[in-house]
Amino acid sequence: MRPSRPLTSEVLAAALARAAVRSGLSDAPPAAEISVPHQAGHGDHSSNLALILARAAKKPPRAVAEALVAALELPPDLIEKTEIAGPGFINFTLSREALWHSVQAALTEGLAYGASGGGAAAPVQVEFVSANPTGPVNVVNARAAAVGDALARCLRARGHAVQTEFYVNDMGTQIDLLGRSLRARLEERLGAGPGTIPEGGYPGEYLADAARSFAEAEARSLLDGADDGRIARRAVEEMLGRQRRDLESYGVAFDEWFRQSALYPPGSQAVFEALETLRAAGFVAEREGAQWFLSTRFGDEEDRVLVRGNGEPTYFLADIAYHVNKRRRGFGRVIDIWGPDHHGHIPRMQAAVRALGHEEGWLEILIVQQVNLLREGTVVKMSKRAGEFVTLADLVEEVGVDAARFFFLMRRTDSHLDFDLSLAKMRTVANPVFYVQYGHARIASLVRHAGAAERGPGLLDGAEPGPMVSDAERILMKRIADFPEVVAGAADAREPHRLTGYLRELAADFHVFYERCRVVGEAPPLMRARLALAAAAGATLEAGLSLMGVSAPESM
RNA sequence: GCGCCCGUAGCUCAGUUGGAUAGAGCAGCGGAUUUCUAAUCCGCUGGUCGGGGGUUCAAGUCCCUCCGGGCGCGCCA
Numbered sequence: 150m151r152p153s154r155p156l157t158s159e160v161l162a163a164a165l166a167r168a169a170v171r172s173g174l175s176d177a178p179p180a181a182e183i184s185v186p187h188q189a190g191h192g193d194h195s196s197n198l199a200l201i202l203a204r205a206a207k208k209p210p211r212a213v214a215e216a217l218v219a220a221l222e223l224p225p226d227l228i229e230k231t232e233i234a235g236p237g238f239i240n241f242t243l244s245r246e247a248l249w250h251s252v253q254a255a256l257t258e259g260l261a262y263g264a265s266g267g268g269a270a271a272p273v274q275v276e277f278v279s280a281n282p283t284g285p286v287n288v289v290n291a292r293a294a295a296v297g298d299a300l301a302r303c304l305r306a307r308g309h310a311v312q313t314e315f316y317v318n319d320m321g322t323q324i325d326l327l328g329r330s331l332r333a334r335l336e337e338r339l340g341a342g343p344g345t346i347p348e349g350g351y352p353g354e355y356l357a358d359a360a361r362s363f364a365e366a367e368a369r370s371l372l373d374g375a376d377d378g379r380i381a382r383r384a385v386e387e388m389l390g391r392q393r394r395d396l397e398s399y400g401v402a403f404d405e406w407f408r409q410s411a412l413y414p415p416g417s418q419a420v421f422e423a424l425e426t427l428r429a430a431g432f433v434a435e436r437e438g439a440q441w442f443l444s445t446r447f448g449d450e451e452d453r454v455l456v457r458g459n460g461e462p463t464y465f466l467a468d469i470a471y472h473v474n475k476r477r478r479g480f481g482r483v484i485d486i487w488g489p490d491h492h493g494h495i496p497r498m499q500a501a502v503r504a505l506g507h508e509e510g511w512l513e514i515l516i517v518q519q520v521n522l523l524r525e526g527t528v529v530k531m532s533k534r535a536g537e538f539v540t541l542a543d544l545v546e547e548v549g550v551d552a553a554r555f556f557f558l559m560r561r562t563d564s565h566l567d568f569d570l571s572l573a574k575m576r577t578v579a580n581p582v583f584y585v586q587y588g589h590a591r592i593a594s595l596v597r598h599a600g601a602a603e604r605g606p607g608l609l610d611g612a613e614p615g616p617m618v619s620d621a622e623r624i625l626m627k628r629i630a631d632f633p634e635v636v637a638g639a640a641d642a643r644e645p646h647r648l649t650g651y652l653r654e655l656a657a658d659f660h661v662f663y664e665r666c667r668v669v670g671e672a673p674p675l676m677r678a679r680l681a682l683a684a685a686a687g688a689t690l691e692a693g694l695s696l697m698g699v700s701a702p703e704s705m
Numbered sequence: 706g707c708g709c710c711c712g713u714a715g716c717u718c719a720g721u722u723g724g725a726u727a728g729a730g731c732a733g734c735g736g737a738u739u740u741c742u743a744a745u746c747c748g749c750u751g752g753u754c755g756g757g758g759g760u761u762c763a764a765g766u767c768c769c770u771c772c773g774g775g776c777g778c779g780c781c782a
Contacts, residue, residue: 182722184721184724185721186724186725187720187721187728188725188726190725191725195724195725197723197724197725197763200724200762200763203762204762210762234725235724235725236724236725236762236763237762238724238725281782283782318782320782321781321782322781322782323781323782324782349781409782437780438780439780441780450707450708450778451778453780454779454780455780456780457780458780459780461780463779463780463781463782464781464782465782467782489709489710489775489776489777490776490777490782491777491782492708492709492710492776492777493708493709493776493777493778494777495709496708496709516709516710518710518711518775518776519775519776559717559718559719560717560718560719561718561719563709563710563711564710564711564718565710565711565775565776567717567718569717572717572731576744577744578730578731578744578745579730579731579732580744581730583744584730584744584745587742587744587745588745590742590744591741591742591744591745594741594742595741595742596741597741598741598742599741634721635721638721638722641722642721642722644721646719647719647721650718650719650720650729653729653730654729657729657730657746660745660746661745661746661747663741663742663745663746664737664745664746664747665746667740667741668741669740669741670740670741683741704742705742705744
């Protein structure tokens with residue numbers, strides 16, 4: 150771990166807060182917000198602090214801004230110009246030295262560029278995908294995998310210790326049905342029985358494929374035993390193995406695969422302990438032979454069953470026990486990423502977390518919304534009844550890992566996503582992932598053409614920003630300097646999709662620079678400066694793509 | 706019926722936690738290349754931010770209401 154540097158916006162916010170106290174405008178340091186204006190002419194960073202303080206100070210915002218600026222003490226060489234604009238905004242323009250410092254940082258830090266400190270002391274857990282082991286990883290799972298993995302990487306870059314986890318629902322009715330479905334497929338394969346998929350079972354071809362993949366001796370042994378539970382357990386292991394392989398070839402590996410069954414006897418009493426904890430707190434009632442959680446006390450629409458009339462714990466109770474377990478493992482914060490079919494469960498889960506006495510905000514639940522696959526502008530139909538749906542493996546085969554992961558991060562997580570398969574395969578500018586990767590390949594080619602021995606910090610030898618005076622160069626440097634702010638924002642707001650927008654802009658800024666600024670053939674001082682700048686843009690593209698699990702090609 | 710998500714340019718969507726003149730990409734039209742990847746770049750056209758009310762110095766953003774689309778509402782997981 151390299152030492153993390155503070156963000157420019159954090160430096161400015163702290164300086165403004167001190168200035169507010171020093172100038173008597175505020176007793177305690179106010180939480181100053183710094184934004185990065187998209188409007189040219191509004192500086193590189195902007196603060197609305199004067200507008201916020203004006204009311205309490207009973208002074209015009211511009212007068213407050215002037216008092217703040219007068220009391221401002223900034224680090225040397227960071228800001229070239231501080232001006233008051235509009236109704237009272239304080240706009241900062243970064244110095245050339247500060248911009249060049251970002252170029253140096255990108256080249257020196259490489260894939261670690263973009264990291265910033267300030268992470269929580271306690272580790273953060275991100276749980277995602279958690280697909281039922283009754284079928285292949287589907288496209289919504291694939292979206293969740295892209296989002297969860299990218300978010301985990303952004304959080305790490307933000308300084309958090311992060312653990313990723315996949316929750317395996319290896320209990321319950323669905324697993325019984327999975328086992329009986331596999332039995333039918335084994336019978337079919339060996340000609341040893343009716344081979345009928347049970348009602349509500351899993352008729353997809355993948356189980357037949359699984360049955361065929363077993364050694365014949367094992368297949369016979371499974372069928373000979375009368376124990377359906379043994380087949381079910383074997384089926385779970387088989388499906389889990391397939392899910393894990395699909396996800397690994399997609400570039401997503403989990404730190405932990407947590408089994409629901411680990412919360413049940415004989416190995417554990419966690420499910421019943423969770424029930425007793427809630428009961429002791431007075432939030433459990435018995436009705437009609439079942440045990441109910443009084444979740445309406447915490448704003449849920451209705452109370453929820455924890456233990457059924459037949460004595461079986463519900464999935465919900467197991468989920469509560471699971472979150473008790475997460476808490477015991479010491480996570481200071483837990484982020485669950487759920488599919489669209491679970492969004493109705495958020496109030497009851499948050500109710501349970503509150504009933505257990507965990508602090509507000511300990512559990513964050515993000516919903517990954519559904520995905521519509523489009524081919525040539527029309528929706529690709531998936532038949533749930535026949536158990537046929539487009540899988541992660543199908544998707545990767547059709548468009549590749551890079552396009553899949555990039556496309557899943559082009560939209561907000563909680564928005565429905567139209568995934569245009571035709572566009573994802575295009576080898577043109579119209580395809581955003583292509584455009585960004587092409588930028589990286591072009592930079593790699595440029596550096597090769599310049600005859601440089603490497604694309605790293607060695608390019609800084611003898612390079613100074615002085616000769617670079619054009620807008621295109623400054624804009625590109627500024628974009629590179631923004632990257633750590635973007636990564637921090639993506640992590641803090643749990644919005645990894647910000648990366649795709651940023652990388653398209655960075656690639657666009659580079660392409661403009663490339664069109665307007667020759668590198669090879671210019672006088673050595675200018676050539677060295679531009680080559681370092683281009684390589685820094687390439688390093689930033691690579692670092693950003695890496696946070697999304699997308700490759701940065703050397704040539705295309 | 707209740708709950709959640711969504712509604713921004715012809716299309717697909719951003720909009721940095723309430724900021725300054727609402728931005729990209731695609732599509733359309735017109736341009737740029739004796740030179741490092743033209744797989745690129747530049748310019749133009751395109752908007753009652755679904756409608757209406759409210760909160761305030763400031764609303765695409767927050768609140769209320771209506772319209773329209775999606776999803777969810779089991780002692781399944």
